[in-house]
Amino acid sequence: MGNYIKLQLENILTEGQTIAPEYCDKKYVIYYNPKETRLKVRINTDYYQNDNVMMLCKSYDRGLCDAIEEYEKLNLKYIESQAYGSWMDGAR
Structure with missing residues (x-):
């Protein structure tokens, strides 16, 4: 389990899926x-839920910003581009 980040569900801010066609319908969590x-x-973009814990693969992970207040100001296009980038990072 060394390749996974283990987080309580309370740390998950949102779960979504890209809608722009160029981002290939990738599911993601922001936490x-x-x-x-x-x-x-x-x-x-590579995660699963195990009871009340979310398991997140480190290879498919990217930083967005430092604070929740900053996150709330991010636009969807940026978030989706980072979701796709996260998926591409892990695919390498």
Whole structure:
């Protein structure tokens, strides 16, 4: 399980799926990880739920911003581009 980040569901801010055709209908979660030193609000495209814990693959993970207040100001186009980028990072 060393390749996974284990988070409580309460840290998940949203779960979604890209809608722009160029981003290939990728499912994603956006979460807050207080253990990060920077970019604590993150996006991940390879995850699963195990009871009340979310397991997130580290290879499919990207930082979005440092604070929840910053995240609330991000536009959907940026979020979707980062979701797709996260998926592409993991596919390497």
